[in-house]
Each structure stands twice: as C-alpha cells, then as structure tokens.
Amino acid sequence: MNVILGFFLTRRSAALGSLVALIVHQMAWPAGGAPAVAKTNSAPKLTVQETPINRELKAATSVAPVVKKVAPSVVNIYSTVTIKEQPNPLLNDPAFRRFFGDDPGGQSQPRSHREQGLGSGVIVSPDGYILTANHVVEGADKVKVALASGEKEFDAKIIGTDSATDIAVLKVEGKNLPAITIADSDKLEVGDVVLAIGNPFGVGQTVTMGIVSGLSRGGFGINNYENFIQTDAAINVGNSGGPLVDAEGRLVGINTWIISRSGGSQGLGFAVPANMARFVMERLIGEGKVTRGYLGLGLQLEMTPDLVKEFNLPNMNGALVTTVETNSPAAKAGFKEADFVTEFSGQKVRDMRQLRLLASQTAPGKVVKVKVLRDGKEKMLTATLGEIPREMLARGGQAQPGERGKSEKDALDGVEVADLDAQARREAGTPNDVRGALVTSADQDSNAGEAGLRAGDVIVEINRQAVRSADDAVTLSEKAKTDRIRLRVWRGGEGHGGMLFLSVDNTKKK
Numbered sequence: 001m002n003v004i005l006g007f008f009l010t011r012r013s014a015a016l017g018s019l020v021a022l023i024v025h026q027m028a029w030p031a032g033g034a035p036a037v038a039k040t041n042s043a044p045k046l047t048v049q050e051t052p053i054n055r056e057l058k059a060a061t062s063v064a065p066v067v068k069k070v071a072p073s074v075v076n077i078y079s080t081v082t083i084k085e086q087p088n089p090l091l092n093d094p095a096f097r098r099f100f101g102d103d104p105g106g107q108s109q110p111r112s113h114r115e116q117g118l119g120s121g122v123i124v125s126p127d128g129y130i131l132t133a134n135h136v137v138e139g140a141d142k143v144k145v146a147l148a149s150g151e152k153e154f155d156a157k158i159i160g161t162d163s164a165t166d167i168a169v170l171k172v173e174g175k176n177l178p179a180i181t182i183a184d185s186d187k188l189e190v191g192d193v194v195l196a197i198g199n200p201f202g203v204g205q206t207v208t209m210g211i212v213s214g215l216s217r218g219g220f221g222i223n224n225y226e227n228f229i230q231t232d233a234a235i236n237v238g239n240s241g242g243p244l245v246d247a248e249g250r251l252v253g254i255n256t257w258i259i260s261r262s263g264g265s266q267g268l269g270f271a272v273p274a275n276m277a278r279f280v281m282e283r284l285i286g287e288g289k290v291t292r293g294y295l296g297l298g299l300q301l302e303m304t305p306d307l308v309k310e311f312n313l314p315n316m317n318g319a320l321v322t323t324v325e326t327n328s329p330a331a332k333a334g335f336k337e338a339d340f341v342t343e344f345s346g347q348k349v350r351d352m353r354q355l356r357l358l359a360s361q362t363a364p365g366k367v368v369k370v371k372v373l374r375d376g377k378e379k380m381l382t383a384t385l386g387e388i389p390r391e392m393l394a395r396g397g398q399a400q401p402g403e404r405g406k407s408e409k410d411a412l413d414g415v416e417v418a419d420l421d422a423q424a425r426r427e428a429g430t431p432n433d434v435r436g437a438l439v440t441s442a443d444q445d446s447n448a449g450e451a452g453l454r455a456g457d458v459i460v461e462i463n464r465q466a467v468r469s470a471d472d473a474v475t476l477s478e479k480a481k482t483d484r485i486r487l488r489v490w491r492g493g494e495g496h497g498g499m500l501f502l503s504v505d506n507t508k509k510k
Contacts, residue, residue, distance in 0.1 A: 120198035120242030132241030160284030198242030296328020414446025
C-alpha cells in the first residue's frame with residue numbers, strides 16, 4: 001500500500017456541497033507565492049518567551065487550563081477558489097461540428113466553478129495578524145476567518161505567502177484579539193509534551209495531545225526548506241495551519257502535513273517550527289517578500305560512512321560541497337569542491353539541510369565566517385552572502401531517459417553507460433554545462449547500485465578525473481586499483497538537479 005503525504009486542507013465544491021480531503025502524493029512548490037503589498041504594514045506586536053519549558057516531572061490530571069488559555073487564539077479559515085474549466089478540444093473539430101452543430105449544449109464556452117477550503121490558523125498579534133499554512137489559502141479569491149467561539153467572522157487579507165516553507169500571513173481588522181504567546185522552538189527537545197489544535201474534518205475545534213517525536217526532520221521533498229517538528233499528536237484533514245503548542249500553551253509550530261496510509265492520522269505529523277514561521281512572517285510584513293541569503297554551493301544530499309572514510313573526515317556532522325557555482329559568493333570566497341563545511345557564522349553544521357537553512361535565514365549582504373575541512377585541514381573562509389535567485393526556489397522535474405542505441409558496459413559491474421549526446425541531454429533535462437557519461441542501466445544489487453548509482457545519473461568524475469564520454473568512464477574505472485572508487489555524478493529530480501558524490505566498492509562481491 002502506498003504511503004500518502006497528506007496536506008490538511010479540506011475543499012468542498014459549492015455546487016455539490018461534498019467534503020473531500022485534498023491528499024497530495026508529491027508536490028513541487030513554485031517559487032514565491034502570492035506577492036503582497038506589505039511595506040506599508042505595521043510590524044506585529046508579538047508576545048515572545050524564549051525561556052525553555054520547565055521539564056520537571058509533575059503529576060497532571062488535566063491539560064484543560066492550557067487549552068482554555070490557547071483555544072481563543074485558534075481560528076477557522078474558509079477560502080474560496082475559482083476553478084476554470086477549459087472546453088473539450090473535440091468541440092473545435094470541424095467534423096464534430098458538422099454533425100453536432102457549433103455549440104452542442106453550450107459546452108464550447110469556458111466554464112468555472114468555486115471550491116471552498118477549510119483550514120486552521122492562529123492569531124499572533126492583538127491587532128489581527130494570523131499565521132497559517134500556505135496551502136490553506138493558495139490561489140484563494142476570498143478568505144474568511146472565524147473565531148473559535150463562532151461569534152465573529154472577518155474578511156481576511158492575504159499579506160503574503162511563502163510556498164518554500166508552506167507559511168502564509170493573514171490580517172483581519174480587529175483590536176484586542178486573543179493573541180498566542182510564541183516560544184523559541186529551537187529549545188524544544190524530543191519528549192516534550194505538545195498539543196495540536198484545529199478544526200479537523202470541519203467537526204469543530206479539537207485538541208489532541210502527544211510528544212515531540214523528532215526534530216529537524218527533512219528530505220521529504222515537500223518544501224524547499226524543511227526543518228519539521230515531528231509529533232504523534234493526532235493531526236487530520238482541516239488541521240493545516242493550526243498551532244502546535246507546548247505544555248505552557250506557547251506556540252512552537254504550525255501544523256502542515258502527515259505521513260499516512262489511509263489519509264488519516266497515524267502518529268506521524270509534522271509542523272513548521274515557530275522560529276521559521278516568525279522569520280517568514282516578519283519579512284512578508286516588513287518587505288513584502290522573503291529575501292534569503294545565497295552562497296552558491298551544491299551539497300551532498302546524504303552522507304554515508306563510506307564517504308566519511310573516502311574524504312578522511314572525523315564524522316558525518318557537516319555538509320560536503322559537490323559544486324561551486326561560477327561567480328557566486330562561495331566562488332568569490334574561495335570554496336572548492338570536496339570542502340566539508342563544519343561551521344557557519346559560529347554555529348555547528350549538522351548536515352546539508354541545516355547549512356541551507358542557516359544561509360537562507362541570513363540577510364543578503366551579510367559577511368559570514370565559514371569553517372571547512374579541506375584535505376584534512378581546517379580552513380576559515382569569509383563570504384558575503386548574495387540573495388537567492390527566485391528561479392532557484394523551484395525547478396521543473398527531470399525526465400528519466402530510456403535506452404538509447406548501443407551502450408557500453410564499463411568495469412563497474414552491473415552498470416551500463418552511453419555518451420551524453422544532444423538527444424539524451426534533452427530527454428534527461430541535463431544542463432548544457434554538465435559533461436560526462438549517461439548511466440542507462442544500474443543493477444541495484446551491484447556494488448554501484450548499492451552505493452546509490454541509478455539510471456539517469458551522469459558520471460562526471462571518477463577518482464577526481466573528468467569523464468567526457470562513455471569510453472572515458474570505462475577506461476578510468478578499469479584503471480582504478482583502489483578498494484573504493486569515488487564517483488561525482490549529476491542527478492536530476494523533482495524540483496531540482498545537482499551534483500553528489502558516491503563511494504563505490506571496487507572489490508568483487510563474495
């Protein structure tokens with residue numbers, strides 16, 4: 001049975017009045033989101049408490065006091081989207097019109113219908129700023145916000161959205177609204193008790209309780225910037241945009257999606273950390289857009305023990321550079337391929353996702369110190385961050401190539417390669433500046449397959465030597481006498497393409 005990635009927005013057709021769950025198997029978010037006229041908006045008056053929660057064990061028989069404190073801040077969000085339907089192209093066929101007329105049943109004209117969405121949100125300032133999930137209001141023509149009591153409903157203005165993090169900011173005209181207190185989500189720990197509050201399935205405000213199951217979760221391909229809080233507090237359709245709060249009733253996250261086999265909660269819920277949501281909100285309100293720092297590095301998606309050994313690294317805590325963009329801030333700072341980044345602006349780097357987040361949440365133009373390991377020696381580099389190009393936030397997926405004529409088998413057992421000709425490049429969506437040998441087949445039981453090589457990859461280097469053709473790949477792999485072969489490959493994928501390193505066992509299988 002397939003695992004479903006569920007976004008918790010419900011939509012119902014105004015014409016049919018039926019409630020359906022919007023379940024998404026995979027999604028590539030477009031850059032930016034709805035632009036906002038935000039420079040004239042006043043900064044929200046937030047209540048922020050940065051102290052960590054008191055973790056002394058206490059016997060508790062109820063969380064009702066916490067719920068009473070938080071519940072008034074949680075709102076229901078109703079969005080209306082106009083869906084335009086294009087007429088059947090068959091109606092424009094002259095032969096069809098000859099027999100059935102120019103406009104049978106009036107079906108040749110474009111039609112449209114409206115769909116209504118239901119989600120949740122949380123008030124973060126007394127004057128009416130509200131945080132929610134981007135997909136709750138994405139594409140909406142009209143948004144209404146209702147207080148949990150049901151006594152008051154507001155027309156809401158979309159201040160701005162950021163699809164890269166799935167965060168949106170709304171504004172309603174109000175005074176002395178019940179604003180939630182915001183915690184420092186960086187001080188959360190696995191095992192902390194949390195509550196999820198929202199309006200699942202439209203049944204009314206609902207509270208579920210669990211713990212923080214994991215922190216800094218990512219690599220799902222849901223958003224461009226993933227640093228999710230994982231929780232087993234039950235989250236269901238309609239909870240999107242609602243708050244995840246700690247045991248003191250402070251906002252620690254915005255609920256956004258689940259992993260589920262059925263479309264319902266199975267204890268794998270994810271929330272955008274409050275600190276990330278605040279970063280996005282403050283820029284949308286103050287600047288009308290989210291500006292992000294940019295280094296210009298391609299990074300290894302996943303480190304392995306083999307790569308640690310291959311590059312003579314002390315451990316896997318860091319980010320391995322696979323590409324340095326030409327004329328980028330990183331290039332000007334002196335970064336090189338195979339540098340291993342261990343610190344960014346004084347903060348330890350855990351992995352490539354954290355480095356991307358640290359850079360993205362640093363203001364463009366700021367000068368930062370970056371510590372790297374190069375050939376076993378520490379080196380400090382100084383970089384002036386640029387602003388990330390908007391087109392880099394989302395790129396179209398790359399098609400996987402099929403068999404293309406005669407291919408040659410190289411010395412990497414179970415791998416077949418072919419020259420990367422113009423046709424293969426077009427079909428694979430490989431950039432013009434990438435040179436190498438196209439992998440047309442990779443046996444997943446082979447050493448190369450187990451190392452992660454797969455069909456559609458382009459082998460760019462073998463043991464630091466450039467590969468320009470299939471023959472080069474064969475020759476270089478035959479010459480390799482070491483127990484392991486280092487490959488540098490280009491791989492396309494959903495939303496992006498980039499370089500990565502693979503370390504392949506060069507000994508025969510037993």
